[in-house]
Amino acid sequence: MSRRLVEVPSSRVGVVVAGVAIGDGHPIRVIGGPCSVEGLEQFRETAVAVKAAGAVLLRGGAFKPRTSPYSFQGLGEQGLEIMREVADELGMGIVTEAMSAEEVPLVRRYADMVQIGARNMDNRSLLEAAADSDCPVLLKRGLTATVDEVLAAAEFIVVRGNDRVVICERGSRTFEPSTRNSVDIAAVPEIKLRSDLPVIVDPSHGTGRRDLVAPVALAAIAAGADGVIVEVHPQPEAALSDGSQSLEATKFPAFMSRVRAMALAVGRSV
């Protein structure tokens, strides 16, 4: 067995984001919100719905790493402003992505947790900028990264003195055509075994299909994940990005009640 790559002495404290502790010994945390921030009303409607149902942090994209340059690239700083405004109204924290080292200070000004996306997991200057931002970091596992590699990426942040890193398993590409990605559920206990960092799962990107989001989220909780990050949209069919994998805001409470039942079954709360 490999040695423990990441040692964080204060593991019981977990990673605290806007007053919400993520990690071992803490409740299952659900992070919800749209893939992209499309406007104030869309984001507020989603945020109110996810908060009412029990999500504790908001997600939303302002800088979007889209596969095609012609796709909607996000609202940029305007998106950050919208998120901050709504989050303050609701008293919640925000998780959002920075795509380059230069963007980190800007994102940091608005967000409570900086996300490093799967495509940027190996972007060393971004990892270092996130480490130096003195802000909790959500590190997504790369599309073709091994467990060793994502732990090594986390190490880049931790060795610079920022141990507030949460690792996110978001699936990787396989030959299977009917799902966007394949969630590596074994990575959840494996990372937990080898590191003290909290682990969450993204079943939205991990499956790419709305109908598979709930069962894979439940699987993640049963496997020991500390939370899930889920895309939610008031009208997924009209979404500017990732509509097919976003839960409808009206269905989100039903999703949360299943999450709650599973959390209880493994001796945790939500």
Add this chain to the structure above:
Amino acid sequence: MEPSAPSVLVLDPEASESELADVVAAAAELLPGVRVTRGDAWAAVPLGDGVRPVDGRRFERLPSVRRVVQVSAPYRLASRELFGEGVGIEVPLCEDGAPEASVAVLGGRAPLGVIVSSRWAAASESRFQLLAPLLREAGCSIFHAGQIASATERGASAELTPDLLRRLRDVAHEHELALCVEVSDASQIPSAVQFADVLQVGSRNMQDFSLLREMGRTERPVLLRRGAGATVEEFLLAAEYVLLHGNGRVILCESGIRTFDALQKPRFEINAVPLIKHLSHLPLVADPSQTAPHAATVPAMARAAVAAGADGLVLEVGPEAVYDPGGVAIDIETTRRLLAELRPIARAVGRTFGTFAVERHALPPDAAAMLRLTERTLAQTIESITDVPPYLEVVSQWRLAPPVRWLSPPLSPDGEILARCTSYRTGSVRLSCNLSYVDLARIDPTLGALLEAKHLNLGQLFVDPRIEKLKFEFGTEETAAEIDEVFRRCFPGELDELSPYVWRRYQAAIGGVVTFLVIEALPVRVWDRLLDPESAMTVQEA
């Protein structure tokens, strides 16, 4: 109705042979060679070749046809569209080739099914004798013995000879476990059918179409593993081969796919679990053991599979946790604990699992009353109250060399005694302190070794009805100074946590011969809180 859309005639399974023959004859005009596929309580015939137009209405009038279902998937008999829900498959024990009592139902709304394989136990009848009752007690229903010896090749020691297979079958059936073997060549089917209740097609053979066809001609349930390079659609089409040739009893097994990381074992594909359940009515079990990076991750993967909607699991179990290229094994104690953990997870997704129901309404009033439930083991009593299987911590254990005068009688005067101090715990809460003495001269040496290696605990043994518990005594901290003294010696520094406590002492005998002495103590304060119906405290918060 689209005239050329592929469809399936769902038939009345009770229909007479002549009525079915009429349907088959008519269907064979459109798809030559077609035959009736039979599952449990269903029968069906595929209609049309998907190219030429078919008028399904013509068939609706036939007396044995219940309905004509248009199927949009490339597989037809495997499609969920046939029934709109999962359909269970019964697993009967087959004596001398003929099916008899069913020991399990996999899929549909049945409780989770657990298939256990064990290279360790399959290697000898005596090992399996030891494992089988533990498996049955823990809730397993099928024992997977491995790969049957080929009719044409000889010598591979890991393979099952017909003689060993027969003996394993006898032990399995004695404990109401069905026996499963892997068949990798059609020539092995006759001897496999003779001894085994379930036949497996391994992942390497998933697209061995001639083998699949032959499997379709048997009536045994077929456990079909997904090939490591097969898409879900290819997997279901492989199942369709078996179904199309008449056998409706296919149990799908998700056992991992290759990804970019060729150094790793195939990835346990959790997405495939809900995906396949959405697409097919067939039962789906998942095998975390073949794909786990190491033994420590198997329980988490197994829990995840059940949470994602799997109908059951395949687990490799050994006397101790081992890593093997063919799959990791978890030990018996881990297996038992895992299966107990699955109960609340199954309930959370609307399923059930397990053999003994937990009756929460019949809570004992206090810790002393708990100890008087002598029909159950202490672990069972605790679990029935907390809903969580307690974890057995072995605090210390040692051997006492003979003669141990103060233990004999009732234990033998000249045998070695295994003494152990244990605690049942849930998280950080100590739920009990236990002290036990085992007369090693009077038990099977393998059993003794398993106990000593902490792969087994007495609670597991004591569910065996052949072990008789006698001479129960009950008391409190004040009523027996010698018990207090023993506890002070065995749990140094921890007695304050335990005190005040209530205790029970009893003997356990095998065949009338006293072999075990046990003292169990419950901390009163902890149990007062846990048993208080007004208390909102959960075990986790205790």
